[in-house]
Amino acid sequence: MDGFPEMPQEEEKVNRALVTELNGSLPDEEMFYRLSELYKVFGDSTRIKILYVLFEAEMCVCDIAALLGMTQSAISHQLRVLKQSQLVKFRRDGKTIYYSLDDDHVRTIIGMGIEHLTEEA
C-alpha cells in the first residue's frame, strides 16, 4: 500500500504543514488537564450560583444555603471544590465562616460566558 503518492491540492499542503508545525509546539498534557479541571468547577450550576452571589459580598455557608434553597451540606461540599481551585477564600468569625471570591478572573470568565449566551441568534 501507499504505492501511489497522490498529489494533494495546494490547500491541503498548507494545512499539512501547519499540522506538522503545531505537533511540535503544543503545550504539555498537564496544562490541558489543569485547564479542564478548572472549567469543570464552573460546570455546575450550584457552584456558578455560589460564585455569583459572592460577587456582591462575602457570605457564610448558611446564608448561601438559604439563598439558593439547598442544604448546608451540599453547599459546604461545593465550597470545598471552589476552595481547592482557589476561586474562593474564607475567614472565620466565631462559629461562622465567611466565604468570598479569591480571584478577579472569576468575574471575567463568567462575564464572557454570559456574553456568549446572550449573543446567540
Place this chain on the structure above:
Amino acid sequence: MDGFPEMPQEEEKVNRALVTELNGSLPDEEMFYRLSELYKVFGDSTRIKILYVLFEAEMCVCDIAALLGMTQSAISHQLRVLKQSQLVKFRRDGKTIYYSLDDDHVRTIIGMGIEHLTEEA
C-alpha cells in the same frame, strides 16, 4: 421554639439585609443552568485541546485526531458537543469537513483560565 428573638450583632444585620435583597434580584434558574452547561464544555481536556489547536487555523477531523493522538470517532463526538454550544463551526470541502472557532469569547475564556493557573503560588 423561636421564643427568644436573639439580637444579632451589627455585622450580621447588614449581611442579613443583603441576603434578603439578593434573594429578590437573582437571575433565573435557566440562566445559571445555561452558564454551567457552557462551562461543562470547557471542562474536558480533549475539547480544550481541540479548541486550542483551532486557535491557529481551521482543521479537518482527521488532522485533529492525528494531532491529539485520538480516534476520529472520539474527536467527532466532541466536535458535536462544541458545535451544539456554538463554539465551533464547519464547512464542507468535498469529503473533508473543516472545523474552526465560531466565537471570540473562547480565546478570552481560555486566556483567563491560563492566567488563573499561572498566577497561583
Place this chain on the structure above:
DNA sequence: CTCTCACTTGAACATCTGTTCATATGTTAT
C-alpha cells in the same frame, strides 16, 4: 453502479459527579 475515504452516529461500558444522610469537628455560651 461499486469502492473508498472522511466523517457521523448509536449503543455499551466504565468512570466520574453531586446530592443526601449520618456523623464528626470546632466554637461559643451556660
Place this chain on the structure above:
DNA sequence: ATAACATATGAACAGATGTTCAAGTGAGAG
C-alpha cells in the same frame, strides 16, 4: 463539664460523561 450552633466530612446512591466499537451517512473516483 454539657448544650447549641455553624460547618465539615465520609459513605452511598443515582445520574451524567467520555471513550470504544460497530454500523451508518455522504461525497468523489473509477
